[in-house]
Amino acid sequence: MAKKAVSILVTNDDGIMAPGLAALASAVSGLGTVYVVAPDRERSTIGHALTLHRPLRVEPLSERQVSVNGTPSDCVNLALLGLLPEKPALVVAGINHGENLGDDVTYSGTVSAAMEGTLLGVPSIAFSLAGEDHRMFTEAGRVARTLAELVLREGLPRKTLLNVNIPAGVPKGVRFTRLGHRVYSETVRKEIDPRGKAHYWVGAGPPLWEREEDSDMTAVHDGYVSVTPLHMDLTDHQMLHKMAGWQDALATKRSPHPGKRRLTRAKRTGSR
Numbered sequence: 001m002a003k004k005a006v007s008i009l010v011t012n013d014d015g016i017m018a019p020g021l022a023a024l025a026s027a028v029s030g031l032g033t034v035y036v037v038a039p040d041r042e043r044s045t046i047g048h049a050l051t052l053h054r055p056l057r058v059e060p061l062s063e064r065q066v067s068v069n070g071t072p073s074d075c076v077n078l079a080l081l082g083l084l085p086e087k088p089a090l091v092v093a094g095i096n097h098g099e100n101l102g103d104d105v106t107y108s109g110t111v112s113a114a115m116e117g118t119l120l121g122v123p124s125i126a127f128s129l130a131g132e133d134h135r136m137f138t139e140a141g142r143v144a145r146t147l148a149e150l151v152l153r154e155g156l157p158r159k160t161l162l163n164v165n166i167p168a169g170v171p172k173g174v175r176f177t178r179l180g181h182r183v184y185s186e187t188v189r190k191e192i193d194p195r196g197k198a199h200y201w202v203g204a205g206p207p208l209w210e211r212e213e214d215s216d217m218t219a220v221h222d223g224y225v226s227v228t229p230l231h232m233d234l235t236d237h238q239m240l241h242k243m244a245g246w247q248d249a250l251a252t253k254r255s256p257h258p259g260k261r262r263l264t265r266a267k268r269t270g271s272r
Contacts, residue, residue, distance in 0.1 A: 006089035006152065007035060007088045008090045009037060009076065009079050009088040009092070010024055010025045010034055010037075011036070011079070012113070013045075013046065013072045013093075014096060015039050019134050020095035020097055020129065023138065023141045027141030027148075028092060028144065031149055035064045035065075037068060039068060039069075039072060043109050045109065046072070047107050047112050048115060048116070049112075050073050050077065056068055071109060072093065072116075073115075076117050076120070080120045081120070088122055089122070090125070090148060091117030092125050092127065093114045094129075095127045095128065096127065097129065097134070098129070099129070099130040100126065100128040101217045102182050102216060103183075104182075105179065118161045119159075124156075125144075125151060125163075126162070127143075128164070128166070130167050131167075136166075139166070143164070143171065144164070147164060156229075160230065163179075163226075165219075167223050171224060174225045175226055177216040179230075180209060180216050183209075187202060188201070188202055
């Protein structure tokens with residue numbers, strides 16, 4: 001029996017003209033019918049924002065490629081709930097121009113696009129390439145194709161996505177990792193404009209990170225592809241169990257507000 005044809009949604013946060021998007025679409029093209037739905041411009045670090053207060057415009061660029069004047073999450077939402085003729089078997093986001101490691105996943109539009117796909121019930125992967133050498137997108141594309149093929153065959157657990165970071169240069173191998181931690185120094189810079197008014201730049205300083213052998217940052221720094229499974233349940237279950245002991249301290253007796261009792265009495269007597 002012939003294998004059923006599948007469709008794959010490709011998106012990003014660097015915009016419809018980004019080389020990383022073209023590399024990713026090309027890499028997965030042999031695995032199914034590829035649809036590209038991506039922002040009309042760069043939307044980096046926009047997180048998981050959805051556009052709810054204005055209509056979105058979609059511009060067709062080819063038969064299966066459109067740009068959207070919205071966020072990466074908008075693109076996935078529109079594609080899965082309205083634009084695509086059928087639900088895709090896979091959502092892939094990237095290949096991002098720059099890594100998305102550790103705490104960066106909370107800001108990343110690339111990772112958020114994969115989160116949106118996961119929330120809508122489709123296995124999803126976010127791909128990012130470290131460094132500035134865009135010639136490495138071809139190598140990153142080979143990694144993306146292999147992982148996409150694996151996920152199409154094996155699937156992913158419910159509410160789980162993969163965050164994949166590819167090092168600059170030829171990878172030494174693959175490591176399965178957890179999120180590391182890094183902070184940005186001098187993240188707010190104050191400047192004065194010609195009219196004497198202050199303005200601020202956010203994110204000006206270089207990142208500082210901790211070397212931990214099982215983290216995504218260490219893997220990429222050492223030249224390995226980092227594959228980190230992320231789960232959409234952000235609940236701290238250990239803390240939730242501990243908080244059960246807070247119940248008595250938070251319990252209060254319910255009693256009507258005195259002012260409310262007086263108002264009710266006044267209404268009954270017909271007072272104005």
